[in-house]
Amino acid sequence: MGFRGDAVKVESVQLEALIELFDKQTELKKIRSEHEVLSSGAHLIQKQDDILAVAQEVSAQRSKVEDIERETKRVAGDLELVEKRIEKDLALVNQSTNPKDIQGIQHEMETLTKRKDELETIELEMMESIDDETSKLEQLLEHKRVLENELDSAKAASKSDLASLEGAILELEDKIGKLRASAPEDVLAIFDQRALRGVPIGKLLKSTCGACNMSLTSTALNDLHKVPGDELARCPECTAILVR
Numbered sequence: 001m002g003f004r005g006d007a008v009k010v011e012s013v014q015l016e017a018l019i020e021l022f023d024k025q026t027e028l029k030k031i032r033s034e035h036e037v038l039s040s041g042a043h044l045i046q047k048q049d050d051i052l053a054v055a056q057e058v059s060a061q062r063s064k065v066e067d068i069e070r071e072t073k074r075v076a077g078d079l080e081l082v083e084k085r086i087e088k089d090l091a092l093v094n095q096s097t098n099p100k101d102i103q104g105i106q107h108e109m110e111t112l113t114k115r116k117d118e119l120e121t122i123e124l125e126m127m128e129s130i131d132d133e134t135s136k137l138e139q140l141l142e143h144k145r146v147l148e149n150e151l152d153s154a155k156a157a158s159k160s161d162l163a164s165l166e167g168a169i170l171e172l173e174d175k176i177g178k179l180r181a182s183a184p185e186d187v188l189a190i191f192d193q194r195a196l197r198g199v200p201i202g203k204l205l206k207s208t209c210g211a212c213n214m215s216l217t218s219t220a221l222n223d224l225h226k227v228p229g230d231e232l233a234r235c236p237e238c239t240a241i242l243v244r
């Protein structure tokens with residue numbers, strides 16, 4: 001069994017360095033994955049979608065305002081026609097001497113005046129409506145600007161986060177390189193092979209393996225104690241290198 005040691009010589013300072021190596025390698029893996037997530041830009045997609053949705057609302061609201069403006073112009077045109085007609089009728093009444101004609105024209109003028117009042121009311125309502133809808137449009141535009149600013153800030157933050165992650169990666173790679181270069185080759189080979197399957201090294205704390213957290217039996221502990229202090233010992237449960 002591996003726990004009895006493979007008669008591989010190792011100094012405790014080298015084992016401490018291997019624990020540090022494992023910590024650094026774990027940290028590097030974590031930072032690389034953070035870097036991958038961040039550089040994919042996935043966290044920006046929601047903001048981009050929100051901006052797109054507001055842009056569509058802006059476009060719909062702008063059409064609404066334009067429709068009301070067009071309709072208001074049409075009503076103003078109608079009103080102008082009615083007013084001209086009233087003026088014309090007024091002139092006719094003043095010129096006419098035939099009471100029957102005068103009565104007919106006066107009747108028409110009453111109808112026209114009623115229509116004029118209606119159109120003026122509609123025009124007023126539409127102007128209020130333009131004000132309301134224009135202010136809604138401005139609110140949407142402001143909301144869009146806020147979202148766009150947020151996206152710009154998020155992009156800038158990502159850029160700076162990526163740069164600091166890249167710095168940390170370089171630093172860790174350098175440190176890992178140095179630790180590996182100073183580790184004995186045979187011990188490093190065992191460490192690397194074991195690392196493929198999980199935690200490759202752990203401290204023995206009382207009777208518990210720091211790599212697998214299993215409590216070792218007293219027999220296993222006795223066997224472990226027989227392994228000379230300058231030889232590599234391994235956990236009988238998980239085969240990780242044990243630092244005693």
Ligand SMILES: [Zn+2]
Nearest residue numbers: 209212235238
């Ligand atoms: Zn273990």
